[in-house]
Amino acid sequence: MSAPLNADMFDPYCSHHMPIRVGDKWSGMILRCLEESPRRFTELKVPLKGVAPKVLTETLRAMERDGWITRTAYDENPPRVEYALTELGRSLLGPMDAACAWAREHLDQLRRVEGRRRSV
Numbered sequence: 001m002s003a004p005l006n007a008d009m010f011d012p013y014c015s016h017h018m019p020i021r022v023g024d025k026w027s028g029m030i031l032r033c034l035e036e037s038p039r040r041f042t043e044l045k046v047p048l049k050g051v052a053p054k055v056l057t058e059t060l061r062a063m064e065r066d067g068w069i070t071r072t073a074y075d076e077n078p079p080r081v082e083y084a085l086t087e088l089g090r091s092l093l094g095p096m097d098a099a100c101a102w103a104r105e106h107l108d109q110l111r112r113v114e115g116r117r118r119s120v
Contacts, residue, residue: 026051026055029047030063031093031096032096033047034083035085035093037084039083039084040081040083041083068085068092070084
């Protein structure tokens, strides 16, 4: 028999209550796009096929608010804005690599489960 669950396992001061946006559709891909160097909004749109400009803007703002990226506006004509990873944002790349490796290792199983789920 398993040990009983701890009543304080979801303590409100525990880190699991912090919102982590990595699971949304675009944040992980944006982190990857910024891995090598800062990028402009129009550069980010190229590999993020299908993202609406409004959604990209909202996601970038949320990532900036969460401390994952910085937004630097240059006083130039035409205006130029670049987005770059912070150290906090860069620290997410390792766990993302681990999650990708896990997904590659279990790809066949994941595809079977997805196929069963879609057929229900």
